[in-house]
Amino acid sequence: MTDQTHYDIAIIGGGIMGCSTALRLASGGMSAIVLDQGDLGQGASGVNAGTLSLQIKRVKLMPYALKGHHLWEEMGDAVGFAKTGGYTLAFNAREAEMLHERQTMKAKAGAPIEFVSNNRLRAAEPNLTQKVQAASFCPEDGYANSSLTGQYYRGRLQDAGIPYREGCKVTAIDQGAAFTLHTAQGKITATRILLAAGAWLKPLAALLDVDLPVNARVNTVSVTERMPPLMSSVIGHATGLLTMKQKANGTVLVGGGWQGLGTPQDGRGTVNTATVKPNLALAQYAVPALAKARVTRSWTGFEANVPDFYPLAGALPNVPNAFVLGCVRGGYTIGPYIGQLMGDSILGREPEMPLFDPGRDFEKDTI
Amino acid sequence: MIRLVPNQSDQIERSGLVTFSFEGKPVQGHAGEMLVSALLRAGYLNLRHAPMDKAPRGAFCCMGLCQECAVRIQGQTVEACRTEVAENLIVERI
Amino acid sequence: MSDHFDIAIVGAGPAGGNAALTAAQSGLRVVLLDEQPAAGGQVWRGKSPSILSAPMTPETKAGNDLRHAIDQSQINHMSGTRVWDIRRDGDKWSLQILCDAQSLQITATSVILATGAREYVQPVTGWTTPGVIGLAGATALFKQSLSLPGDKTVVSGTGPLVFFVASEIRRLGGTVAAIVTPNTRADWARALPSMLQHPKLLARGGVWMADLMLAGVPILWGHAVSKVCGDDHVTSVQTQALESDKQGPIFEADSLCLGHGLIPQIEAAQMLGVPIHHDPALGGWVPDVSPDGVTPVKNLYLCGDGCGIRGALAAGLQGTLTGARVARDLGKTAPAPSIRAWQRAAGFGKAMTGLSIVKPKLEALTSDDTILCRCESLKRSDIRAEITTGAKSTNAVKSGRRAGMGPCGGKYCQTVIAALIAKETGKPIGAIPPSTPRPPLRPVPLGQAAGDFHYDDLPIPKPAPL
Numbered sequence: 001m002t003d004q005t006h007y008d009i010a011i012i013g014g015g016i017m018g019c020s021t022a023l024r025l026a027s028g029g030m031s032a033i034v035l036d037q038g039d040l041g042q043g044a045s046g047v048n049a050g051t052l053s054l055q056i057k058r059v060k061l062m063p064y065a066l067k068g069h070h071l072w073e074e075m076g077d078a079v080g081f082a083k084t085g086g087y088t089l090a091f092n093a094r095e096a097e098m099l100h101e102r103q104t105m106k107a108k109a110g111a112p113i114e115f116v117s118n119n120r121l122r123a124a125e126p127n128l129t130q131k132v133q134a135a136s137f138c139p140e141d142g143y144a145n146s147s148l149t150g151q152y153y154r155g156r157l158q159d160a161g162i163p164y165r166e167g168c169k170v171t172a173i174d175q176g177a178a179f180t181l182h183t184a185q186g187k188i189t190a191t192r193i194l195l196a197a198g199a200w201l202k203p204l205a206a207l208l209d210v211d212l213p214v215n216a217r218v219n220t221v222s223v224t225e226r227m228p229p230l231m232s233s234v235i236g237h238a239t240g241l242l243t244m245k246q247k248a249n250g251t252v253l254v255g256g257g258w259q260g261l262g263t264p265q266d267g268r269g270t271v272n273t274a275t276v277k278p279n280l281a282l283a284q285y286a287v288p289a290l291a292k293a294r295v296t297r298s299w300t301g302f303e304a305n306v307p308d309f310y311p312l313a314g315a316l317p318n319v320p321n322a323f324v325l326g327c328v329r330g331g332y333t334i335g336p337y338i339g340q341l342m343g344d345s346i347l348g349r350e351p352e353m354p355l356f357d358p359g360r361d362f363e364k365d366t367i
Numbered sequence: 368m369i370r371l372v373p374n375q376s377d378q379i380e381r382s383g384l385v386t387f388s389f390e391g392k393p394v395q396g397h398a399g400e401m402l403v404s405a406l407l408r409a410g411y412l413n414l415r416h417a418p419m420d421k422a423p424r425g426a427f428c429c430m431g432l433c434q435e436c437a438v439r440i441q442g443q444t445v446e447a448c449r450t451e452v453a454e455n456l457i458v459e460r461i
Numbered sequence: 462m463s464d465h466f467d468i469a470i471v472g473a474g475p476a477g478g479n480a481a482l483t484a485a486q487s488g489l490r491v492v493l494l495d496e497q498p499a500a501g502g503q504v505w506r507g508k509s510p511s512i513l514s515a516p517m518t519p520e521t522k523a524g525n526d527l528r529h530a531i532d533q534s535q536i537n538h539m540s541g542t543r544v545w546d547i548r549r550d551g552d553k554w555s556l557q558i559l560c561d562a563q564s565l566q567i568t569a570t571s572v573i574l575a576t577g578a579r580e581y582v583q584p585v586t587g588w589t590t591p592g593v594i595g596l597a598g599a600t601a602l603f604k605q606s607l608s609l610p611g612d613k614t615v616v617s618g619t620g621p622l623v624f625f626v627a628s629e630i631r632r633l634g635g636t637v638a639a640i641v642t643p644n645t646r647a648d649w650a651r652a653l654p655s656m657l658q659h660p661k662l663l664a665r666g667g668v669w670m671a672d673l674m675l676a677g678v679p680i681l682w683g684h685a686v687s688k689v690c691g692d693d694h695v696t697s698v699q700t701q702a703l704e705s706d707k708q709g710p711i712f713e714a715d716s717l718c719l720g721h722g723l724i725p726q727i728e729a730a731q732m733l734g735v736p737i738h739h740d741p742a743l744g745g746w747v748p749d750v751s752p753d754g755v756t757p758v759k760n761l762y763l764c765g766d767g768c769g770i771r772g773a774l775a776a777g778l779q780g781t782l783t784g785a786r787v788a789r790d791l792g793k794t795a796p797a798p799s800i801r802a803w804q805r806a807a808g809f810g811k812a813m814t815g816l817s818i819v820k821p822k823l824e825a826l827t828s829d830d831t832i833l834c835r836c837e838s839l840k841r842s843d844i845r846a847e848i849t850t851g852a853k854s855t856n857a858v859k860s861g862r863r864a865g866m867g868p869c870g871g872k873y874c875q876t877v878i879a880a881l882i883a884k885e886t887g888k889p890i891g892a893i894p895p896s897t898p899r900p901p902l903r904p905v906p907l908g909q910a911a912g913d914f915h916y917d918d919l920p921i922p923k924p925a926p927l
Contacts, residue, residue, distance in 0.1 A: 039857045046860055059927055091916060102927060131916075151861040154851040166853060224907060225444065225868045226418050239924040249418070257925065261548075271900050273546050273557050273566075278919045281911040285919075291908025292443045296868050299899045309926045329925070371672035376634030379607050380513040399510030404606035412591035413693045419838035423693040425591025427835070427873075429598035430503060431496060432579055434868035434904065435835065443906060448601070449496070451509065 004163070007033045009346065010181055010190035012170050012204060015045035016335035017325045017342070018196035019153035024343025026160050033190070034157060035183060037169035041150030043198045047301035048332050049221045049255030050080070050146040051243040053234055054111035055088045055103060055138050057330045058309070060367055062109035063353060065330055067337040072144050075336070079152050080145025084245065086234035087121060088136045089128070089286060096134035099238040103136040113138045127230050127287050134238075141234050143245045143253075146332060173207045175319070192346065195316065195324045199264040199302030208319050212312065213362055214327060216302040218260040218269045220276055224293035226250030235286055242282045252293060254283045260300035269300035305329065307362040313342055317359035324358050387456035389438075396452035403429060403436050403447040406458075414438055414447060415460050437461055466492040466537070468787055469556055469569035471544050471729065474502020475777035476765025477575030478527045480754075483784030484573075485536045487793040492537045492567060494544050494558060496903070500528050502577055503597060504773040506604040515607055519665070523773075524604075545901035545910070547572060547733060554760070559905060564912045571760040571787050574730050575780060578723035578744065578766040581876055583823055584841075586831045587689025588719060596622045596720030600629070609635040611716025615698040617641035617686045618720040619817040621666060626718050627678065628669040638714040639679040641700050643721070643823045644816050646682055655812030658805065684709050687826050689717055703822040722817020723770045724876060728898035730767065734758050739891035741818050742811055743769030745876060746895055752800045754783030762787055772810030778803040824880065833881075834874040836867020844878055848885045855879050855896040865896050868904050 009025055011018045014036030022032045034040070052072055057065040072081050088103065090096040100115070107113040116137045121128065157164050165185055173193070174180040181188045197204045199216040227250050235244040242256040258279040262269040276298050284290045304327045306312060311329075316322040325342045328334050341351040360366045382398045389411055396405025403426045406414065413423040414436050426436040429448045436447040439459045447458075468484050470477045473495035481493040493500070499507025505524030508515065515521075531538050539560060546557040554572045558565050580597040582588065594602075594610050596618045602608050603626075613636045616627045627637045656663045673680060687701035687708070698717050700709030724744045731737055735748040735756045747769040754762035764783035765776035781798055788795035827833070829842040839862055852858045855865070858878055865871030865878075879893040886893075901910065 039852075039854055039860075042856060042860065056925070058925075098924065102924075105927065147860040147863075147866075149860075150857055151847070151850075151852065158851065223866070225904060239921055241921055241924070259922075268897055270548065271546070273548060273555070273900070276900075277911055278914070278921070280907050281914045281919055282921075284908055284911050285914075285916055291906065291911075293907045294444055294868065294904035295901055295907050295910055296870060296904050297866065297899050298901065299897075369675055370631075371668050371675065372628050372631045374634045375516045375632050379515045379633075381607075382511045382513060397511035400512075400606045400608070401509060401602075404602055404608035407602075407610065408608060414591070417589070417835070417838045422589060422838065423591050424589060424835075425694075426594055427598060428580065428595050429601040430579070431903070432869060432872050433835065437868065444904075451498075452511070 005188055006178070007031045007188070007190040009192040009194060010035060010179065010188055011194045011196055013196035013198060013200070014040035014153070014164055014166070015043050015196065015198055016041070016149060016153070016332065017328070017339045018194065019157060020336045020339025021194060021196065021325060021343045022162050023156060023160055024340045025346060026162050028343065028347040030347065032162055033188065034162060034164040035168045035170060035181070035188070036164070036166050037200070039150055039166050040154050040164060044301045044303050044331065045335065046146055046149040047221065047299055048146045048219065049243050049253055050143045050332065051234060051245070051255065052143055052333050053086050053138065053141040053236060053243065055086060055106065055113060055136060055141060055236055056240050056243070057106065057111070057333065059105050059109045061330060061334060062106060062111055064334045064337055066110055068334040069140055071336040072333070075144070075152065079148050081142065082248065083140065083142035084233040085137060085139045086141025086236060087116070087125065088236040088238060089132050090134040090238040091131050091285070092133055095238040099134050099136055111138055112140055125231055125233065125235070127289050129286055129288055143234055145247070170204065170207070175208070192321045192323065194342070194346070195322070196326060198326055199304040201304055201324065201326050203265065205316065205324065208316065208322060210316055210319060212324070212358070213306050214304050216264050216304055217257070218262060218300050219255065219303050220258045220260045220271055220279060220298060220300050221253060221255040222276060222280060222295050222298040224252045224290070225296050227252060227293045230287055230289055237282060237286070242279070242286065244283050244286065252290065254279060256282065262300070264302045269302060271298045271300055303331070308367065310367045311338060311356040312358040313338055313355040314345070314357050385452060385454040387452060387454065387458060389458045390460060398452060398454065400452050401448055402450040402452055402458065405452045406447060464567050465553070466490045466567065466569040467791055468571045468573060469494060469554065469567060470573045470575060472502065472575035472577055472765070472767070473500035473531070473538065473540070474504060474575060474577050474765060475527065475773045476577070476780035477573065478531060479777045479780030480573050480575060480764055480784035481536045482530055482534055483781050483795065484788050485534045487788035487795040489788055489791060489793060492539060492569065493531065494539050494542050494556070496541065496543045498541050500531050500538060500540065503601065506601055508607070509605050512607055520604060543903050545903055545905045547729060559909055562909060564909045571762065571791065573754065573762040573764060573783055573787060574767060575765045576726040576729055576767040578770055579726055579872060580720045581722050581724045581817070582719055582873070583721045583819055584827045584831045584833050584877055585686055585688065586828055587691070589832050589835055590689050590691050590695050591693060592691065592695030592716045593689055593719055594716070596626050596718050597723070599626050599718040603629045603633060607633060609633055610718060611714070612636060613638050613714045614716040614718060615639050615641060615686070615712050615714045616718045618718070619644055619722050620813050622720060624666060624669045627673060631672065631676065637673070637678045638712045639681060639710070640673065641681045641684045641686055643685045643703055643820055644682065648816055652812045652816060655809050659809055679710070681709055685823050685826055686717065686719060701826065703820060721819060721823070722814065723766065725767050725769055727767060729902055730756070730763055732898045732900065733761055735761065735763070737894065740769065742815055743771070744814055752779065752782060752803060753786040754779065755786065770810065770814040771807040772813060775803055775806035775810045778806055827877070833877050834864040834867065836869050837863045839864050841881065844881055845885065848882055853882060853886055855882065855893065858882065859896045871896055
């Protein structure tokens, strides 16, 4: 680590978005430092279910998700990438209708989604319940291993010569000719700052007297012990409230955005049995043989969002040289790509796709 | 030889023997004893193979924590140290 | 079932059992939850139904007394019951339990965690070989099934347990190949003043020792097991003198009982938000708790070895203190027992715990090719590589390598991994806390966790925005 204390940019938050932006900025010649209050990639970036599914992406974010998929594929084994294809299931007429409506719109937005027959579904996934009414398939879908996020980006930052500090909470930010960051490990000055602290964006922006309307969802994920092969693709539910995949090591990961308890200010969140149970029930309904798989761990992660559920990506309102990136629905998939766009924008280049103005009116449909 | 700690093994009265199977082979144990002790006595120390290196493993903590004695009964993984021996129990490696 | 109790107590050992008895005497509705078939905890573990009659031991006597008292009381004792999650639900606690392969939920106004201890085993090459069991694991075999770990056994480890295990092997008709203990006679001499307060225990230890000497069992002081040999079962055990690093004798044996002291089981307390601190004299990470069980978390109490290893005697006394405290806090009349007796007992227990503080020379016998994480077969070299490339916390190592994500949930690797991180980063061990504990507290079959359900009744929220 260098003894340098002034940087072209200080990035607060060492998740996927902060790190990918840092890499882009460094490749463009800026000196950057990444600060994280905990370990790199231990927030939402490292504890989400790792699903890379175009079938659960928002229609208007589909072009970003397609680019994101491509980047994850390039990262490959280092992040546990697997392109398995994914099936989304409907178990009754209402869900079938919902599936048809939603997946048709996503297909129009560019995702290669098709509806499949029961015979084809059963041939591909013989352990699925007989009760499927309708199913869609996307060959691009798959997953990566989110728990490798920290390990991966630590290596990337080291290789790029970008300094990072873990356990380095920012407690105050002074504005002047440059920003002075007061941290758990002393003062750091930087010409620019990027706030990329995920669910912790609101208290962080408050240090600059900016009120970002950021809320945190408390998503829950569960994992089983190793099981014999039960499924070969990512399995989802028409409502989006189940994502499930069996990793190469045999463990089955069950997610779907069921809500736990707690706030980012209080720690890492708490699993709520009242929501874990229906989440597991839904998984078991889809693949009955899962009943005998032992669950070894359930956990929560905070997913940040703003009222319109579109990203914050751009200049922080009213604070020159300060930027914010976060609140991306499907942020695991899109994160590596939107980080590149953010980096390009800060470097003064025209990003390949438009960013999302953090100063917009969140109550109006502006995206 | 003088023993200050006497051998009391012949003063222990046990329940009758029943037969169960491990990996298809008949094993005798006392009804109601811990499965793990019956398997140990019968010489079945290797209860499973570790998933990553396939190395043999056997009972270790004997109190339901380490999961090294996990075996499969009727398709369900259970701890041999928390399962009682019963007649005709079919026990398999996971 | 969705019964409500005044107090739910997790663990029916000396601490939980006595807490339950005291609380029930004050008229409170108490449920005592325990995963073993009979109350008594590990130290007073009850015999399995396969034992029709057997000679009495002091442990059987103490356990029978506790079990009898519980049977005679108004306590609702649920044995064979696993608690897999506890959470706050308004002004009460909600506990998820598994009983007879059924998932149930109970609620309670107050919770007492009496989760006891588990064993620490300093990893050594070959410790995963079938035939190697924990010292405490061996006592479970003795107490529950009156059975032996093998025909010829090396007994190795720290503190008094090593002599108890060797003595029990002889009582049950087995053969002790050798006793190998990292403790020296000088270690024991330092512990002697505390032991003099308990002449009965001291005398019992004296008998064990004299018997082993008369039988000609080699006792290697200041030695440790350096390697366990054998492919699919133990065939021999290598030893080493700790101070001189000289190779010691090799013993032919079919089994090895190995253990280096106890560590408090704090996961449930930690999960519920009780702060923890590191105290080597109490076995490692311990929760912040008063002598009568009060924690900073409202209506949550702790007692026994789960708050620090002070031994069975102290655990029982703290159980009584805590049961009385909870009763008073819930508005009942209960005696306020003196904490002096607990303090005295704790002094003895801590002296025994002190014998198991891991010596650097013992730690040094864990080599790069020794497996640290049994579930994932991760060697020390694997963990060290993760640390040297930047993982500086137990959570980071867990994320990168799955050490702690296997079925044991990190119970047998987190302590040694934290010690390795401390060593590699030059930080004190007290700066490297254990990884974040999460439910389920024990592996739970998914179908049992989900419980019975009808699809149409699942509370499916509205879908995500399109």
